[in-house]
Amino acid sequence: MLTACKLGKQYKTGWALRPLSLELGPGLHGLLGPNGAGKSTLLRLLAGMVAPTTGDALLRGSSVRDFRRSGSRIGYLPQNIRVLPQFSARQWLLHAASLQGGESAAERRRKVDEVLEQVNLLGEADLPARHYSYGMTKRLGVAQALLSAGDLLIVDEPTAGLDPEERIRLRRVLAEAAATRVVLLSTHVLGDIGASCSEVIVLGEGRLLYHGSTQGLAGFAEDRTWAWETSENEWRRMPLGGLLSARRTEEGILCRALSDRPPSPFAERVEPTLEEGYLMLMNRQPSGGPG
Ligand SMILES: Nc1ncnc2c1ncn2[C@@H]1O[C@H](COP(=O)(O)OP(=O)(O)OP(=O)(O)O)[C@@H](O)[C@H]1O
Numbered sequence: 558m559l560t561a562c563k564l565g566k567q568y569k570t571g572w573a574l575r576p577l578s579l580e581l582g583p584g585l586h587g588l589l590g591p592n593g594a595g596k597s598t599l600l601r602l603l604a605g606m607v608a609p610t611t612g613d614a615l616l617r618g619s620s621v622r623d624f625r626r627s628g629s630r631i632g633y634l635p636q637n638i639r640v641l642p643q644f645s646a647r648q649w650l651l652h653a654a655s656l657q658g659g660e661s662a663a664e665r666r667r668k669v670d671e672v673l674e675q676v677n678l679l680g681e682a683d684l685p686a687r688h689y690s691y692g693m694t695k696r697l698g699v700a701q702a703l704l705s706a707g708d709l710l711i712v713d714e715p716t717a718g719l720d721p722e723e724r725i726r727l728r729r730v731l732a733e734a735a736a737t738r739v740v741l742l743s744t745h746v747l748g749d750i751g752a753s754c755s756e757v758i759v760l761g762e763g764r765l766l767y768h769g770s771t772q773g774l775a776g777f778a779e780d781r782t783w784a785w786e787t788s789e790n791e792w793r794r795m796p797l798g799g800l801l802s803a804r805r806t807e808e809g810i811l812c813r814a815l816s817d818r819p820p821s822p823f824a825e826r827v828e829p830t831l832e833e834g835y836l837m838l839m840n841r842q843p844s845g846g847p848g
Pocket residue numbers: 568569570572573574590591592593594595596597598599
């Protein structure tokens with residue numbers, strides 16, 4: 558449904574995103590990568606917000622740039638949303654819907670109520686936005702993106718700064734939206750991806766490093782993730798390289814590490830998490846490990 562073909566963006570300072578090709582079907586797709594990896598650039602290109610230097614992105618066979626020019630059926634939530642504080646959510650969304658044009662006032666009101674309900678803002682729909690919490694403002698941004706999302710919804714770090722309850726709520730909204738369309742979710746929170754995405758894209762320094770299942774990403778740490786229990790004394794002498802966590806239990810200290818070889822004679826291989834696979838892929842962990 559959404560195809561990127563040799564899609565790339567170069568600024569005077571260099572490549573923000575080196576040419577890459579992708580095919581995405583309906584569902585929730587996660588986008589991961591360190592700061593400056595090119596995530597927002599990719600999302601802006603896929604939303605048709607900026608012109609590519611190379612290649613193109615096609616939605617149902619037509620360039621996303623044409624979609625945007627023709628009134629847009631692409632929902633896009635940028636990293637930083639701005640809502641005029643004197644507007645209520647309902648006023649803000651009715652205004653956004655009227656800019657899209659083409660529908661009767663009654664139909665616009667119906668759609669606005671529908672998205673307000675989806676993001677659970679109906680109860681506060683008539684409060685001025687200055688009274689909204691950070692999470693409510695984010696949900697309003699998602700509602701605005703949903704209003705114009707036909708086949709494609711793109712959200713750039715929607716869960717950043719949200720408390721766990723708000724984050725779960727937002728994830729549910731996105732998962733519901735993904736039932737019928739392509740949804741792309743950029744985040745630094747691996748828990749968001751693990752909980753809701755079946756596919757994940759990883760960028761690093763403007764390059765596509767991985768595109769596939771979340772299990773496949775976790776698999777990068779297969780056979781290199783270890784857990785073992787150690788005493789307080791041994792723990793104090795242990796080098797920290799490769800160590801992921803150390804948790805005190807009644808028996809001692811439960812350690813977990815990424816390493817090519819067993820970090821301790823007592824270490825046993827364990828199932829890697831998504832985070833461990835991501836760390837392995839990004840090559841951030843030292844290969845030696847503790848011990
Ligand atoms: N308009 C621009 N002009 C020049 N360089 C840009 C522009 N936009 C992005 N870049 C550069 O492209 C690279 C990728 O930036 P981008 O914002 O896409 O990364 P990101 O993965 O979204 O980062 P973050 O996680 O910090 O939001 C960075 O080096 C950035 O400085």
